[in-house]
Amino acid sequence: MADTFQFELVSPDQLLLSEAVTAAVVPGTEGEFGVGAGHSPFLSTMRPGVVRATGANGDQHEYFVRGGFADVSQSGVTVLAEQAIPMSEINAAYLDQQIQNAEEDVADARDDIERQQAELVLSQLQEIKAAL
Amino acid sequence: MASLKDLKNRIASVKATQKITKAMQMVAAAKLRRAQEAAEASRPYAERMGTVLGNLAAGVQGRDDAPKLMAGTGKEQVHLLLVCTAERGLCGGFNSSIAKLAREHAKKLIAEGKTVQIVTIGRKGFDALKRDLGQHIVEKIELTEKKIEFGRIKQIADQILTMFEEEKFDVCTLFYSRFQSVISQVPTASQIIPATFDVEDDDKAASGATALYDYEPGEQEILETLLPRNISVQIYSAILENAASEQGARMTAMDNATRNAGEMIDKLTLSYNRQRQAQITKELIEIISGAEAL
Incomplete structure (x- = not known):
């Protein structure tokens, strides 16, 4: 099994997701980027798009986000979205x-x-x- | 001494008041739960924002081209006080304690020869400050919506940022009441422009990787989008904290009022009964002495 890292998705209203995941795809302003465990520290703004994360047990999490930024650090990935809605509700x-x-x-x-x-x-x- | 009828009316009126305060307390308790949840849900975002900004700021600090929102305008002449209070009263010392803190701060700045401008968010803050600091109030914003949306706060933040860009003020301080528990709300002042970060040196040393951060698009661009957003987030979380504090304060105040009314009813009932008994005894004495005289 692939290594996992902590993935957090927060909007001003609530903490939507905080879980150990194996991979995440984030829509950066300059293009979508994927993050795996042990990614180098990285900070990017986001454009409206879909954040995808694959959970440790293979679950797929999909959220529509509008604006915000993603912080990739040694401890994991934090996505601070201005607005985030689960894809199932879109x-x-x-x-x-x-x-x-x-x-x-x-x-x-x-x-x-x-x-x-x-x-x-x-x-x-x-x-x-x-x-x- | 008041007559029996007066006392009876008095008891009825206190009872009616007690019913109202009791109802208000219960409404506040129900609203408090929702407000508290909202305030607590907004905390992670604000915290993470602070951490990320702190990291970023550590890299930019001291540089000449640091954004104005962080480094300030280089002056400290004009202070903008953003006073967040409730829209309604009857919540104990909630509004007045925030107003008091803001007033003291304003008086101190005026004494130092600084120019003070005040923006009030919430009707009660304006009412409390207009008498002695009325000429300093530049704007009053009322939040009449039931549920506070982030979008609404963003409008306010944008308004403030426009004022900053037009160089109408140098330092902006936010006044609100931090929700600690139902019985304890702490009036707080926090400076939001220029931004302050409480990054401890230990933290910086521990996360020595800050220098190795990659930025997309660039460090400067990110800071430029992040700093204004940080302002809206801070105001948003202050207002949510305020909403929870307000309901907490109202609940406590109304609980006290209900209890006081109860005590008052007991006292009045006691004196009502005493007086009635005294009257009966008096009448009896009159009858008996009348009979004896025959």
Whole structure:
């Protein structure tokens, strides 16, 4: 059996997951990255996407996260999400709502940088919806 | 001495008050459980955030290009006090103790010749401070929602950050009441801008790996997104703590009020009975002496 490490997923409202896992996939701003036991210390911001973790007994945990950052340290991985929802509770209607919000953000953007950021979020959300 | 009828009315009115305080106590107890859960659930996030930031900050500290949110503006002239209180009263010394702490802090700063600006979150804080510090209050925010969402707090935090970017203040301090237990809430002041980290030296030595951290996109970019978020998280957890403290304080206050009302009813009933007995005895004496005189 592969080595395990401590994986924690926290949102401002609650601690969603704290478990020993063998592997985790996190949607970093500059691309998805996988983490295994003994990964070098690493800190990354996150884009909206899906966090996947494989538990020690083979369980798959999937959470939709919106923004936040992931901290990979010697003691394990901590994902601090601004918002995190279990994948089983995600449906197309929720994503549509999020996409609509993102579209409004694009329309409301005051300058190019803001617009660019909002458009990025929008395209990522659409990607997730397409994958669902 | 009050007449029998007066006493009777008095007892009825105290009983009615007791019913109200009892009901308030029970409502507070029910709300407390939920508020306490919310406050406790928010703690891990705030703690982890602190640890990560502490690690990051250790690497950037002392550098010239450190973000302003961490290093400060280099001045300490204008202080912004963020006073978080409840929307409602009748919760013992809860609101007044936070207001008192904030007032003392403000008075001290004014005496030192600093400029003080106050933003109140919650109606009661504004009511308590408007009389003697009214001219310093720049903004009052009311949180009338039943359940406090992170999104709402983020709006407030963004507002504060905009003020900071416009250089309207140099130092920001948050006042709230930390929930320790149902009977003990501690009014607390914590400085959020420039950010303070209580990283102990031992910790730093132990996690000597901080220097080897990889950052994506870059250290600076991460700090720039993290620091503003830290502000919202701190305000959010302060407000949740406050909500739990408020219900705790109200529960204790209402419990006391109910007990006091009970004591008062006992006392009034005793004097009511005494007086009634005295009247009966008096009437008897009158009848007997009247009969004897015949």
